[in-house]
Amino acid sequence: MARRPGGNTPHGDGGRRARPGRIGNDAATSAHRPKPEGDVALPETDPSLLRMGEFGRAHGLNGEVRLKSYTGDPQAIATYGPLIGGDGRRVELTEVRQAGGAAPDLLVARVKGVADRTGAESLNRLALYLPRERLGAVADEDEFFTADLVGLTVVDPDGTVLGTVADVPNYGGGDLLEIKPALGGATALLPFTKTFVPTLDIAGGRVVIDPPEDLFAPAGPRPPDEPA
Missing domain, CATH: 2.30.30.240 (PRC-barrel domain)
Structure with a gap:
């Protein structure tokens, strides 16, 4: 949020x-409620679920995977219990930490049951969802x-x-x-x-929105004397 x-x-x-x-x-990106196990609707078509994050590429060889978090406190994504994958699977984050770089919403995560690079690679581009009711009302x-x-x-x-x-x-x-x-x-x-x-x-x-005039203007060429 x-x-x-x-x-x-x-x-x-x-x-x-x-x-x-x-x-x-x-x-800081899509809403969607899980049905009882064995009857899970795809999150992309279920408006009662909220999109919490999305996995990226594998990180290293031991099952870690990059994760973009959409939560206000990025690392809080691991505190809400099991999440629902975009394909309906149950996903449990066991550990998260900030990835290198300045972006606080880019994390490195460990997922229960994933212990090698092959397993981590299978998560690439998988979105994660949570039922709205587990987040409470907007205060x-x-x-x-x-x-x-x-x-x-x-x-x-x-x-x-x-x-x-x-x-x-x-x-x-x-x-x-x-x-x-x-x-x-x-x-x-x-x-x-x-x-x-x-x-x-x-x-x-x-x-x-009240946009600046150059909102969609392409970045202009750098002056010759401007340092890179």
């Missing part, structure tokens, strides 16, 4: 905060489930459609909205603050 802070920076006071499976509006008006933000239509204050929310990443400086432009091209990142994202209408399937 993420929280959207107020003010002009991602760290403004009174912001919306991200919680496990939740995201607030200061801004703050500026808190949201990350899952509920991804896929929202992005419009400007005049109602012009600019794109859709593709992800809500956090690279250590606050939650961001990753916006896929309606006209195609590379995605753009926008701080998830009340300044840039004044209105969220989850029920209506849209988010109103």
